[in-house]
Amino acid sequence: MGIRGKFRLLMAGFFLLIVGFSYFLIERSNKQLIELEALRIADIISNQVLADRAIYTGKVVQKLKADGTGSDRHSAKKSGFILLPAQFIRSVADKVNEQNRGLYSYHLRSKWNLNETQGLQDDFDSWAWQGLEAQEKSGQSSSSGWQSIYRFTEVNNQEVLQYYKADTASAQPCVSCHNAYEQNPDVKAMRVAAGVKPGKQWKLNELMGAIRVEIPINTVKAMANDGRNTLVLSLIILFITGFAAMMVVIIKSIINPIESSMEDLTSFSKKIDSVVECSRDLLKTADEQVHIYEGARTNKGKASINELIKMADRSAMSAEESAAHCLELKESFAESSSRFAKIIGLKK
Ligand code: HEC
Known part of the structure; x- marks a missing residue:
């Protein structure tokens, strides 16, 4: 593979690595953020529900009790009485679930439910309930500290x-x-029918029920995915532009000069061939001259002198040619070395 191919391969690999890694990191941090935020909202909602009930019980119901009435399961039929705290919560929950168009919903749940609609209903109820019971078994006794x-x-x-x-x-x-309700024959029958041991008796701080919150995260996930896609797309565009610019610089200032230096080397070797050729010519003329000198010593002929002059001329020409080739070679060398110096930044 040529030097251009290697560069392209290297950059493509680098590009894929960076884009892939960014995608992975963004995806992971989006997921963490969304889940953390959803959990935070669920915490807020359940705390709000518990606070509402505490105030309703402690301030509203208590006040009515002091005044001679209070809360009652059948308050609708009893003048001066209001809803039980759990009924109050259920009414607000029903209103919320109906009004907020799928933003969130919550319900009261218990294995020992008095209201038929508030028992454990699906696999999440049973699984999560077991999780709470396990905490109680492992010694969870204060009202705070429940996970x-x-x-x-x-x-x-x-x-x-x-x-x-x-x-x-x-x-x-x-x-x-x-505890009183659990002694009621109807409630006992309800427990038996549900496969739960009847006659449950609580002590303070024991598990009675749970607030179940549900928060859809589709919309926020879709928004996060949009953001992720825009970011990754921008990254791709930025990288392609950057890499293209880098490629141009590398081709212009490194690859092209190296390639023309290669051409220089080929022409060097051709020029060296010519110098060698000229030197051979010189050697041949010198040999011939020696022959003519020897002829002149025996014949003392005029012709030989003329030939000698011709020979000397030819020698001079060959020498001149050889010198010219050497000069050209020297100039080419100078040119190439200045080009190399430019590539590695020695000369401006
Ligand atoms: C005066 C009696 C009374 C008191 C006091 C009371 N509850 Fe309840 N509770 C009920 C009744 C009745 C229901 C069923 C209400 C309905 O029909 O929605 C209920 C419902 C619940 C539920 C929902 C599951 C179910 O049984 O349907 C939970 C959880 C619960 N109560 C916990 C508590 C906690 C915790 C307290 C104290 C802060 C408390 N209750 C105080 C009578 C009471």
Whole structure:
């Protein structure tokens, strides 16, 4: 392969390496950013839900209790009573899920659900619930410090974050009310039907349920992919332009001079051949002269003197020619060496 081919191959390899590597890095950092951000939003949503319920329970329900009423599961039929905290959360969640057109959704979930729609329903529910239970088994006892359980998965061709945050018996009323419900024959029957051991009794800070948040990440992923494509395309254009400019400089200032120096070398060898030829001629004329001298010594003839003069002329001509070739050779050498000096930057 010629020097041009090698350069082109080297640059193509370099180009592929850089573009491929950039694509990989951008893709990876986009994925990390999107997942981190989705998780952060899920954290924000679940914290907001828990804070809403804490204030609803501690300030609103408590106030009504002091005034003589409170919250009740059947508040609609009872004058002066309002929704239970869990019902309040479900109402807000239903409104949110209906209003925000797929931005996010959340639900309350529990293995010991009192509302039929809030039990463990799909494989994520069972998997994440096991994750929370495992934390409780391994000694998780305070209300803080629970690790959220999550996964990124595909649901109906949509990439989503599925997220579970523990909802624990953070106050005595949670324990008393839910423990009482678990003794109710209807609830016991519901547990048996669901294959769950009936009669569950909680202590403070134990796991009661979970807030399940779901956040689709399709749109933001598509946007990130657009950004990635624009960046990679710009990189490709920049590199092609840069490489083309570099190629031109390399061809003009290195490859072309080297190639013409090669031509110089060929003409050097031709010129050296001519010098050798002239020297041979000189040698031949010198030989002939010796013969004529010898003839002149024996014959003392005039003709030989004339021939001698002719010979001397021919010798002089050959010598002149040889000198001219040598001069040309010297000039070519000077030219080539100045060209080489230019390539390596010795001379301007
Ligand atoms: C006065 C009784 C009462 C109190 C107090 C109470 N709950 Fe509930 N809880 C219920 C009822 C009833 C439901 C079912 C509501 C519905 O139909 O949506 C429920 C629902 C839930 C759910 C959803 C799963 C399910 O059972 O449907 C969770 C989780 C939950 N409660 C946790 C708590 C926590 C934590 C506390 C304390 C901060 C608490 N509850 C306080 C009665 C109570």
